[in-house]
Amino acid sequence: MDLETRQLQKILDEAHQLPEVLILKPVTTSTNDDVREIALKGVQSVLVCSLRQTQGRGQRQRQWVSPEGNIYLSTLLNTRTPIDGRLALEIALNILQMPSLKNLDLQVKWPNDLYSTQGKWGGILVEPLSPHQVIVGVGINLEPIPKENIDQHATSLSELGLTNISRIQLVAELYMAIQQASEWFDHHCYNLAARFNHYAAFKNQAVEFEHHSGLCSGIFLGIQDDGAVNIETSEGLKQFYQGRLRRLEISL
Structure with a gap:
């Protein structure tokens, strides 16, 4: 067992949150796939973390750029x-409450992006195995991402002001934040709309929403307690549970 694994094990053990299986890897295809393989063996608690992924993915199977050195x-x-x-929303909100991040000006972009006014610094991928069991993957940019590798505004925690980053401490806090989010979820996501809307990216701004029937545009008013997006359109208020939200760039 290497030094970083021992350090992480110690932090989680002292917090009484040590999983059955804990693996730190320099490189992997996908940490979600690693967890899936372990879960199929009957393991109930597992944490896999890698410095780099060769086949990382995001929502709707989009490629997740995974250069070395991030989480x-x-x-x-x-x-x-x-x-x-709602689970992804709870996970995002609990990540923003991590001790290492609480002093940063951070946002959540519905439904699963960790965001800021400078752009996206992380993302969440939820992949259910059954109605009550789910793999949760989180990618965090610790350092700047090469601009040629991405198709959207992106930033990193170092660019947002997080200095003296302890990667192992962040990994421990992330794991515990995800576990805490599960508790919120099991307690019916109490007051979810108010908590989410406090951190919501693009709130009260002009947005475009891509849904299964096409596109609509309007003002993003935040979410409801059931996780639905509220958009005020020219045809009135509309709610959506699935889709993609982006700020509408208005040319003057």
């Missing part, structure tokens, strides 16, 4: 409440 982490959650879209 790519996956774990397994077992919930009493059947999995739905």
